[in-house]
Structure formats: structure tokens, C-alpha cells
Amino acid sequence: MLSLLVPRPWRSYNFASVSHVGNQDEMSRSRSFLPYLLTLVPRRVTESMPVVRMLRPVACWMLQSPACGCRASVLPSRLLGTSPRQIPMDANFHSTSFSEADQQRVLITGGLGQLGVGLASFLRKRFGKDNVILSDIRKPPEHVFLSGPFIYSDILDYKNLREIVVNNRITWLFHYSALLSAVGEANVSLARAVNITGLHNVLDVAAEHGLRLFVPSTIGAFGPTSPRNPTPDLCIQRPRTIYGVSKVHAELMGEYYYYRYGLDFRCLRYPGIISADSQPGGGTTDYAVQIFHEAVKNGRFECNLRPDTRLPMMYIHDCLRATLEVMEAPAESLSMRTYNISAMSFTPAELAQEVLKHIPELQVTYNVDPVRQAIADSWPMNFDDSNARKDWGWKHDFDLPELVTTMLNFHGSESRVAQAN
Numbered sequence: 200m201l202s203l204l205v206p207r208p209w210r211s212y213n214f215a216s217v218s219h220v221g222n223q224d225e226m227s228r229s230r231s232f233l234p235y236l237l238t239l240v241p242r243r244v245t246e247s248m249p250v251v252r253m254l255r256p257v258a259c260w261m262l263q264s265p266a267c268g269c270r271a272s273v274l275p276s277r278l279l280g281t282s283p284r285q286i287p288m289d290a291n292f293h294s295t296s297f298s299e300a301d302q303q304r305v306l307i308t309g310g311l312g313q314l315g316v317g318l319a320s321f322l323r324k325r326f327g328k329d330n331v332i333l334s335d336i337r338k339p340p341e342h343v344f345l346s347g348p349f350i351y352s353d354i355l356d357y358k359n360l361r362e363i364v365v366n367n368r369i370t371w372l373f374h375y376s377a378l379l380s381a382v383g384e385a386n387v388s389l390a391r392a393v394n395i396t397g398l399h400n401v402l403d404v405a406a407e408h409g410l411r412l413f414v415p416s417t418i419g420a421f422g423p424t425s426p427r428n429p430t431p432d433l434c435i436q437r438p439r440t441i442y443g444v445s446k447v448h449a450e451l452m453g454e455y456y457y458y459r460y461g462l463d464f465r466c467l468r469y470p471g472i473i474s475a476d477s478q479p480g481g482g483t484t485d486y487a488v489q490i491f492h493e494a495v496k497n498g499r500f501e502c503n504l505r506p507d508t509r510l511p512m513m514y515i516h517d518c519l520r521a522t523l524e525v526m527e528a529p530a531e532s533l534s535m536r537t538y539n540i541s542a543m544s545f546t547p548a549e550l551a552q553e554v555l556k557h558i559p560e561l562q563v564t565y566n567v568d569p570v571r572q573a574i575a576d577s578w579p580m581n582f583d584d585s586n587a588r589k590d591w592g593w594k595h596d597f598d599l600p601e602l603v604t605t606m607l608n609f610h611g612s613e614s615r616v617a618q619a620n
């Protein structure tokens with residue numbers, strides 16, 4: 200039937216080759232040829248043919264999808280068919296034609312948690328203090344308030360988010376707001392709202408205003424049926440926490456918006472992050488931060504995971520550097536939108552062993568929290584980040600010995616300052 204609607208010169212095209220696996224050139228030619236034909240079918244014909252009518256918008260979308268090598272802003276988005284809630288049907292994305300050399304205006308959501316303040320200070324070194332705005336729903340401590348622009352932003356309030364992006368001419372958004380794995384299980388409905396509804400708002404604002412968007416994912420986006428040692432980028436993802444489910448959703452939605460609307464979505468799956476000057480926000484990997492605080496302060500530490508629980512971990516400096524590196528990576532170097540990143544992997548017993556080399560009197564006991572233990576037992580033990588290393592040159596700096604020395608140096612100097620005061 201289709202062949203009757205096709206202009207004569209193309210009637211001899213071999214449509215059977217569409218299903219021909221093995222010849223990649225032929226396949227991709229067929230893939231872009233079919234949609235092109237569909238867009239040529241006169242509209243009065245498509246209106247009377249439900250199947251062709253349905254296929255037309257999809258064809259237009261496939262033609263302009265980034266996977267086809269075209270920029271999404273080439274065709275107006277009204278050709279894309281149904282648009283997300285906030286994107287006007289005739290929007291042609293505010294493709295702020297910034298080059299890499301241009302000055303970025305950055306917004307960080309959920310910036311008062313374990314990672315956001317460090318990210319702001321890292322990015323301010325790169326883009327200038329006033330070009331990086333930290334935001335959260337909490338009141339910032341004085342030193343944070345004085346260190347650079349801070350603004351109230353609730354990601355559940357779409358209009359508030361849009362106003363901030365517009366008024367501040369934001370070009371890059373780092374979306375850090377979330378409820379982590381353990382607190383998420385304690386308040387599933389709030390986690391669902393913040394991690395899923397909030398993400399929808401962020402995706403829509405980012406797509407509508409042509410932002411480059413970074414959303415962190417996590418080792419928690421994998422589950423008990425994923426390969427755990429090592430865990431590759433692409434494998435079964437059936438997490439059993441609301442946190443993990445919401446992060447798989449974020450990965451897929453971001454990738455969908457990339458293909459559907461040309462949103463420049465970039466995502467890294469972080470391991471457990473270890474930071475010296477900020478507290479973790481209620482996760483399963485928190486023990487690996489708390490041990491340093493407790494070791495220096497009390498000489499004792501009670502661990503809430505079993506001593507043999509192996510999880511991927513990373514020092515915050517590596518995490519923030521990776522985040523900026525993937526955001527600055529040339530688009531053509533990224534073969535995926537979501538990458539695993541890895542640095543080290545250890546158990547509580549191995550971490551304690553390393554800390555004992557510096558503080559031999561440290562006493563470590565174990566009092567297992569069944570919720571956290573069950574989560575940890577379903578997460579990767581080792582993370583395969585070979586794609587990040589190959590595509591955009593990811594390389595970590597900190598292994599376990601350097602991590603422990605750095606953390607103890609920080610806490611040692613902090614406690615010396617406290618004693619002197």
C-alpha cells in the first residue's frame with residue numbers, strides 16, 4: 200500500500216532491507232529513508248489513513264533526532280506531535296547558541312546537601328563566583344550564604360523554577376535535589392514527589408529554555424538481578440528502593456528528552472561519595488563518611504553495615520571533577536547519555552583496616568541496620584566505568600590510601616582548630 204503513495208523514482212527501493220540485520224549502512228539508510236517518505240505523503244491522504252497519520256509525527260521526530268546526527272532545533276517542535284506540559288506546541292527551543300568558550304550561567308538545585316556546596320565552589324573556580332547560583336529549600340549556613348549567590352528554589356514549584364532560570368539567564372543546570380536511599384524508604388511519598396515529579400519540572404524547564412542539564416544517578420539504580428561484580432553501563436536495572444526506581448526513571452526520561460526534544464541531558468551514576476566538610480543526607484553508603492568523623496572525635500565507630508559489604512566509593516573531589524568533565528565533553532565524544540563512574544571499592548572491614556594504620560586505638564563495632572543492609576546487598580560491588588574512560592577520558596585520582604590520608608588530614612586539622620578555640 201505504501202508503495203502506491205510513494206513518488207515513482209523511489210518505488211524500487213528495497214523495503215525488505217529494513218529488517219536486514221548485519222548491514223549497518225543499509226539499516227541506517229533504510230531507517231532514515233522510511234520516515235522521510237512518510238513526511239512526503241500528502242496530508243489529505245494521511246488524514247484518511249489512521250496508520251500513516253499516526254506515523255507522520257514519529258517520522259518527523261526520527262528525522263531530527265540527535266541520533267540521526269541532526270540538531271533538534273532544525274524543525275519546529277510543533278512537528279514533534281504531543282509536547283510536554285510546559286513546552287508550547289510552537290516553541291523552537293531557545294537554542295541559546297552558546298559556544299564552549301561562552302560564559303555559562305549555572306543553577307544548582309538541592310545545593311545544601313552533601314555534594315552541592317562543594318560543587319558550587321568547584322564550578323565558581325571555573326565560571327566565576329557570580330555565575331554559579333546555589334539553591335535549596337533550606338536556609339543556608341552563614342559561610343555558604345556569604346560565599347556566593349544563593350536563592351530559594353523548590354523544584355516542586357515549576358513556576359518558581361522557571362522564573363529563576365529566566366531571570367538569571369541560566370544556561371547549565373545541575374539537578375542535585377533528591378531523597379537518598381535510606382530516607383527515601385522512610386518516606387516513599389515524599390521521595391516519589393521530589394525525585395520523580397521534581398525531575399519532570401526540571402526536565403521541562405531545561406527543554407523549554409535550551410539548558411544543558413546534569414542529573415546524577417547512582418549505583419542504587421541497579422538491583423539484585425543486575426550483575427554485581429562488575430556492573431556494566433547497560434544491563435538489567437530492577438532496583439528495589441524508591442530512590443533507585445526514581446533514578447532509573449530519571450536516566451530514561453533524560454535520554455527520552457534527548458532523542459525526542461534534543462535536550463542536552465548528561466548523567467553520571469555516582470558511587471557512594473565521601474566528603475570531609477559536609478554530612479551525608481541519609482543514604483546507605485553514609486557509614487564511609489561517618490567513620491572519619493567518629494574516629495577523630497571519639498576513637499570509636501559503630502558501623503550499620505556488615506563488615507564484608509562491598510560497595511563502590513569515590514572521594515568527592517573526583518566526583519565533582521567527573522561532573523564538570525562530562526558537562527564540558529564535546530557532544531560527539533559521548534556515545535551514551537548516562538555513564539557509570541568508578542574509583543575504588545571496599546568493605547567496612549577494609550576501610551577500618553586502612554584507618555587503623557593512622558589511628559591504631561580506633562574501636563570499630565558492628566550493629567547492622569536491616570534496611571540499609573538489604574539495600575547494600577542489592578547494589579553493585581564493583582562498577583565497570585570503561586565507557587566513561589574510553590569516551591571522555593575519565594580517570595580517578597583517589598584510591599583508598601589517598602582517600603583515608605586526605606580525610607584524616609582534614610578532620611585532624613579541624614579538631615586541632617576546635618581544640619585551640
Ligand SMILES: NC(=O)C1=CN([C@@H]2O[C@H](COP(=O)(O)OP(=O)(O)OC[C@H]3O[C@@H](n4cnc5c(N)ncnc54)[C@H](O)[C@@H]3O)[C@@H](O)[C@H]2O)C=CC1
Pocket residue numbers: 308309310311312313314315334335336337352353354355374375376377378379393397415416417418468469470471472473478479480481482484
Ligand atoms: N552523596 C552520595 O553519595 C551520592 C549522591 N548522588 C546524587 O547526588 C545528588 C546530591 O546528593 P547529596 O548532596 O548527597 O544529597 P542530599 O540528600 O545531601 O541533599 C539533597 C538536597 O535536596 C534538597 N531538597 C529536598 N527537597 C527539595 C525540593 N523540593 N526542592 C529543592 N531541593 C530539595 C534537600 O534540602 C537537600 O539539601 C542527589 O541527586 C543524589 O541522588 C548519587 C550517588 C551518590
Ligand SMILES: CC(=O)[C@H](N)C(=O)O
Pocket residue numbers: 379380381417418419442469470471472481482483484485
Ligand atoms: C550511593 C547513593 O546514591 C547514596 N549515597 C545512598 O547511599 O543512597
